Amino acid sequence: MMKILVILTIFCHYLAKMFCQKVIAVPPTPLPILYSFRRCPYAMRARFALYTAQVSHEHREIKLKDKPQAMLSVSPKGTVPVLLLSDGRVLEQSLDIMRWALNLKGLHSEFELLIQENDTTFKRSLDRYKYPGRYDEEGSINYRKECENFLLKVESYLQLREDDDALTFLDMALFPFIRQFSMVEPEWFDGQPYPHLKLWLQRISSSPLFERIMQKYGVWEALNPPIIIKP
Numbered sequence: 001m002m003k004i005l006v007i008l009t010i011f012c013h014y015l016a017k018m019f020c021q022k023v024i025a026v027p028p029t030p031l032p033i034l035y036s037f038r039r040c041p042y043a044m045r046a047r048f049a050l051y052t053a054q055v056s057h058e059h060r061e062i063k064l065k066d067k068p069q070a071m072l073s074v075s076p077k078g079t080v081p082v083l084l085l086s087d088g089r090v091l092e093q094s095l096d097i098m099r100w101a102l103n104l105k106g107l108h109s110e111f112e113l114l115i116q117e118n119d120t121t122f123k124r125s126l127d128r129y130k131y132p133g134r135y136d137e138e139g140s141i142n143y144r145k146e147c148e149n150f151l152l153k154v155e156s157y158l159q160l161r162e163d164d165d166a167l168t169f170l171d172m173a174l175f176p177f178i179r180q181f182s183m184v185e186p187e188w189f190d191g192q193p194y195p196h197l198k199l200w201l202q203r204i205s206s207s208p209l210f211e212r213i214m215q216k217y218g219v220w221e222a223l224n225p226p227i228i229i230k231p
């Protein structure tokens with residue numbers, strides 16, 4: 001069994017090299033390992049995908065201010081989420097983890113654009129809106145307005161979409177960030193006219209899936225028994 005795993009690891013190493021993916025020389029792990037931080041929106045979208053695709057994995061909760069060496073040695077850039085696959089491949093971007101878990105080959109270009117905008121201009125303005133003291137730039141109301149340009153696009157998309165319960169790749173990718181926006185000034189947000197967006201937020205926030213991905217875990221310690229997630 002061990003021999004087969006070693007041969008498999010070497011083969012995957014070779015394949016990943018061919019396709020320029022990062023691979024590290026670690027002993028094969030029985031299950032993929034997810035380094036995660038509960039409130040991180042990138043980690044949330046990765047967990048959404050892993051749970052939806054029913055990928056069993058080990059969950060390692062980290063502190064952003066005290067990242068474990070085990071994580072930094074597989075991914076020195078030091079952001080979460082990081083997924084270490086059983087064959088030694090390392091996925092260091094939330095969208096890569098989602099694509100891998102959901103076995104996604106391609107996405108409609110309109111959705112790609114929305115996700116790209118979310119991860120760049122919207123995220124930038126959201127951070128400045130959320131932490132007005134941290135950035136010595138324009139006032140937070142201007143950043144809120146910038147965020148709203150994006151919200152309007154999502155609202156129009158949701159308005160056209162058929163109502164169904166299944167969470168899509170786009171939902172998982174955007175929801176954690178838009179939820180953050182809605183929580184900066186909840187009373188102000190309640191008074192705004194985004195009927196489809198509000199329903200969408202409400203539907204996902206109250207879903208059992210969301211409750212599961214937001215389960216609280218203690219910070220990972222190598223000596224403690226592993227937290228195994230079997231979605």
Ligand SMILES: N[C@@H](CCC(=O)N[C@@H](CS)C(=O)NCC(=O)O)C(=O)O
Pocket residue numbers: 037039040041042043064065078079080081092093094095
């Ligand atoms: N492009 C990355 C971004 C991940 C990211 O920035 N995560 C934040 C937490 S939400 C992080 O780990 N920051 C490092 C730090 O705060 O030290 C992804 O999509 O996974």
